[in-house]
Amino acid sequence: MGDLLEVSGLTKRFGGLVAVKNMHFSIAPGEILGLIGPNGSGKSTVMKLIMGIERPNAGSVRIDGVEVAGWPSHKIARQGVGIVFQHSRPLHRQTVLENIKLALLPDSLLQLFAASHIDDRAREIAARVHLDHVINRLPGTLPFADLRRLELARAIARNPKVVLVDEPFAGLTSGEVADFSNLIASFRAEGHAVLLVDHNVKGVAALVDRVLAMYLGEYVAEGSAESVMQNETVRQVYLGGKIETAARRDVAAADRKTLLSVTDASVFYGKAQALENVSLTVGAGEFVSVVGLNGAGKTTLFNAISGLVPTTGTVSFDGATLAGRTPAQIARAGIVQCPETRELFGDMSVRENLDLGGQHLSPPDASRQLEWLLDLFPILKSRATQAARTLSGGEQQMLAIARSLMMKPRLLILDEPTLGLAPVILEQLSKALEVLRQTTDITVLLGEQNVTFALPHADRVYVLEHGHFIWEGTPERFAVEAGAQFL
């Protein structure tokens, strides 16, 4: 029997951006392939292309020999593909049973009553995914894991040849992960093909037969989980190469006054727990790196500190709690975040973006700060009148950081500044951060997946995984203790 899913030459462009380039792989019956990549690698786009949610610009997608590239998604679904989206979207006014029945209905305008066998089949499926005890409940009353089970049930309802699962274990506890793994494995045992998409090889390593790593839309490496994790190129793009540390300013940790203190913070997105009882401290003038893969919870942590998401526990800045303050107030109080998404004003010029950052300063102060920043990032000076969205990725990142610095923050939070940037830009950024450390007494909290970038400047390192810290220490000790198992 031939491969159930064959992808070759798959390419997708969004305007000028190439999201997926010449992607190729195949999955045989009874095989699970893990498609791994960081944010922006194109893995979600590949999944959407297979499902027909996006139309490919070039390439072929074959389901059991039938070419489906370019078909609308409902036709591809009927051809034998099921998908479990990252976010659960059940019909809220229908019971679990009715939600599953929906997946079994034919695409007919005239069907008033569901055939009787549909009810039986729906119950069968519910039992298979362990939802039989909640079959008449409404989704709103179910815990998070059961909602994910419902999504899986709907995807496999019509016994598709290929199942696509996006971030299968996000938000699940380790016990639930094991359960879910078994369900997916049972599906493989029946001879179907499964594609798992995730950030994290470690998470899916036990379940998959093979791993394919992607970066910036392209195929990087394929093979067993271990061989891919050891692959030079993969380690380069994920970790940034060998782990090195650089000389830092010597101030004993104990001498530092605590500037930021987070105690027992937990954040929930609906039912999913994104952060679990996290505590950290940052001393005045310190450079702290929080290292972790995409999806570990770095952004959630930073948003909790900046007041952008509600959190339990306490966040104190300079001795006083931040509870009850609006995010804008927190920013004005001295905690400025440069988010992963940068949040630039695309249609406004570089200069205008920077000016907005300096709006709360007095005009002489603002112009002094501006001058200093344009020296620090000379490329911005030459592009001062250009619209921000016409800048390259690296230039946009520099603009975002410079704009945050215009506010003269006491604590600068940088969320994944190196995402998607070329190595030469990383060097420039690294140098700029070095200058910042040497010439000012700014405190920095950096969140990064790229360990090579995060370590050299750091005084201390935290490792975040699945919403909680699993390690804390100095960069030197990191290289010895935690570095090896990082990927």
Place this chain on the structure above:
Amino acid sequence: MESLQILIDGFAISSLYALGAMGFTLIFGVSGVLNLSHGAIMVTAAVIAWAMASSLGVGPYLGAAAGVLAAVITSFATYLLVVRPIQTSRRIAREEKEIFVLTGTLLWGIMLQEAIAYLFTSNPKTVLPLIPGVISILGVRTPMQEVLTAVLSWMVIGLLWLLVNRTRAGKVLLAASINPRGLTILGFELSTIYLYVWGLYGLLAGIAGVLLGSFLGVSSDNVGQLTASAFSIVVLGGLGSVSGSLLGAYVVGYLETITAYLISPSIRTVPVLLLLVLVVYLRPQGLLGRR
């Protein structure tokens, strides 16, 4: 002579429409709201101005000022009583918020319209002109008020342009329409910004309303048509584009005037509606729209 008349009248009415439409677009761009009570706010301004000036006898200038103030108050009321409660409500699902805001402003507009009709009857009112008299432009007898309408509208439009492009506050407004989250992380309170925008909107709608009242006269019956005009202009020009609204206002204003003069005043909105249908099907982002 008729073509000259059309040229002049069309210019005056377009300038007026432009003022109202720019306010409408501002609210959409920054606050994300298509305010279906727009016409009601304009008519409120006109009617209050008339009531103050004529019935209470405070004179045209104070009357006009009162009218504009009434529009600002009504605008704040629209935001604080209708729009913001819906936007922050936990009982309404996020995907439905837009529809609820639309329906809410529609209902609010009807309430205002009926209140005006009840308090002041639905007879058309003409606001006392600020400058009485008639002037002759190239042989066409034009009321001074009409000239004033065009001049004043353009002055305000000019001031608005200066505000948005040359002042710090204007840059903040522009940024708010591009990326509100970006402003929050830079320490700007969005809630304050929204208040300012609705206040500015009330000012613009109020001035447009008072000028319309003195130029053509208004009644509570005009509410729906004024909102529809603003809507059409903004979609034509491009939702969210202030310069698009300016362009759209002139297209609509002239199209209406030409139709009124050459065919019949009662169907002057028909060509505009047809144009709107074409635009929505062929180029939904409007003439100068972005997305």
Place this chain on the structure above:
Amino acid sequence: MKTGKTFGVAAIVVVLLACFPFGVSGYILGLLTLAFYFAVFAMSWDLLFGFAGEVNFGPSFLIGVGAYTAGLLNHYAGFPIWACVIIGALASVIAGLLLAIPALRLRGPYFGLVTLVAVLLLQNVIVLFAGITGGEIGLDLPDVLSIDDSNNYWIALAFMSISGALLFGLSRSAVGLILQASGQDAMQASALGFNVTKHKLAAFCVSALFSGLAGAMLIFYEGTASVGTVVDIAVGVQVIIAAVLGGRRTILGAALGAVFLIVAGELLRPLGELSTFVVSAVALVVILFFPGGFLGTLLHTGDR
């Protein structure tokens, strides 16, 4: 509430209503007759909005097309009532398709806009060709449904009950489930194998059919077809308010809302112009504090 139980309760209500002519005055019967036709307008709207997720800001476009087609056929060609009504309903379906096919490609506020513009255009066209259509004064119809109040009442009640049963049944059927999914999350529905566009178009046609039918029947009840009763934006607004007041996605709630609106409007008549003000104010309060409407808040207190 289970479908079977709902039908049972509704049947009892209908039987009770059918007894009204044996004691209630002709004036009230007339009011309720109007309300029943409005109920069908509102229920058709709810099917489209509550289930297919499409906001139609100009339901009176579909109602008006059906009504005027029927009216013009009766006035000029002398067709019997039943033929006019059927043809009127079909015209409405065609109009609905013409509106829907391109409009479904549009996102967000643009679709609502197109529906609004359609109404304005229809209104202007009717007034423009007043010589043929009777313009604002209206079109006199040679035939009427009945002269007797009680007969008209029963006809309207029967029509509403059958339409309601069909529409409600549709909403609870397998197709209704697919429609709900299409309206709530089109991408997910496609991924489950449903041709969302096909289903939404079908929903449009059903909504148009019932709107047109009801519009045609209404003018034969009143004896004239006029812009003010079947085309005006105000009519459309009332339909939307009725559905939202009664509770979106309940179908039957829309009927309740329509009856409430018409009756309340009448009761408030002594207030003069303020009656519309009060009704709009109440509707606004309901939107703000009870977005689920009467029936929605009553029945769905558990889930979101």
